Amino acid sequence: MAAWRAWPRIFAHVDMDAFFVSVELLRRPELRGQPVIVATGTDATARGVVMAASYEARRFGVHSALPLAVAHRRCPRAVLLPRNLELYRRASAQVMEVLRRFSDRIEVAGLDEAYLDLSGSPTPKARARQLKRDVRAATGLICSVGLAPNKLLAKIASDLEKPDGLCLLEPDGMLEAVGDRPATLIPGVGERTAERLAGLGIRTVADLAAAEDPALQRALGPRLGHALRERARGHDERPVVTGRERKSESRETTFQADVTDAATLRGTLDELVDSVCRGLAAGARSGRTVTLKIRLRPFRTHTRSKTIDEPTRDPERVRAIARELLAAFELDAPVRLLGVGVSSLAADAQRLGSAPVQGALAIEA
């Protein structure tokens, strides 16, 4: 009898393979088999990063988040495609629609991945195979699926047999499967944390699993230190969270050349504010905190924020606050990036007649 039959819960992590590139290839089939890079722009010498790389391009050491200039050096003949987020959003919605047929307990964790709670299914592996077939039939896209008794192991498992993988991972099998991989394999261990761990002589997942709790807690803080060791041991109690509410909305832009001109900054700021407010309106939300983000040369990032008493998404109001924050900021170097965000969001309580808000109605009653 398969061990998974004894698991109290069964989670699937569905991860689309080279998602942005694969979506592009649906309409550019002639590019199949070639190194393809989806990036922030098409000028390989301009500022930007790789958003996705085909498996052919990955063989040259090109991967997402890599600076475009470096990617171009590593693989000069790669076809560079500009990102088309609207296209990827539509494809993602199609994929998620298929996934919902397999469980209503689904957590969308990005455009290209989701967790499904399949607890209670007598044949989870067969369900996963069917899911892969259905996604492919509906969208033409390939995904990898990890099956495990918790979200963490499911996520690790989905990556083990990419592309087009289907992998089942038990807690007992974790160290055998990934024990000698770098600790950064564990979600939550990024570059900075990996450096701190290396200071303790911890480099692999197995090292982290075997580490002393007090030492970890001194290096990383009590919460993170304990949590990461638990993860390295395959322990994870997080449930699938459905229907998350957005907590902030922001826009930012990196200038192709650093900016010192005040009028350019103000003009850009106004566009960012308008876009954020349109986004808030589309989601019927308003917010109380306006945050200005500034990145100065060479790469120093700062934020300034102001919180008001009443939620707003009035562009005039948000613009006035953003301009005030910008005016008060001491610019001692050229500006590389400018951003605007609104947080402390609340659902609109307006238009009660046509679009009732539950909480508000309860008060009315």
Added chain:
DNA sequence: TCTGGGGTCCTAGGACCC
């Protein structure tokens, strides 16, 4: 080697209130 854009969560200090 040069580092996008959209998010989430955590920490830490200070203000303020009871």
Added chain:
DNA sequence: TCTGGGGTCCTAGGACCC
């Protein structure tokens, strides 16, 4: 005159994820 303890809110920065 010296000085509690807890709670919430706000701000700024940092780390991380996709």
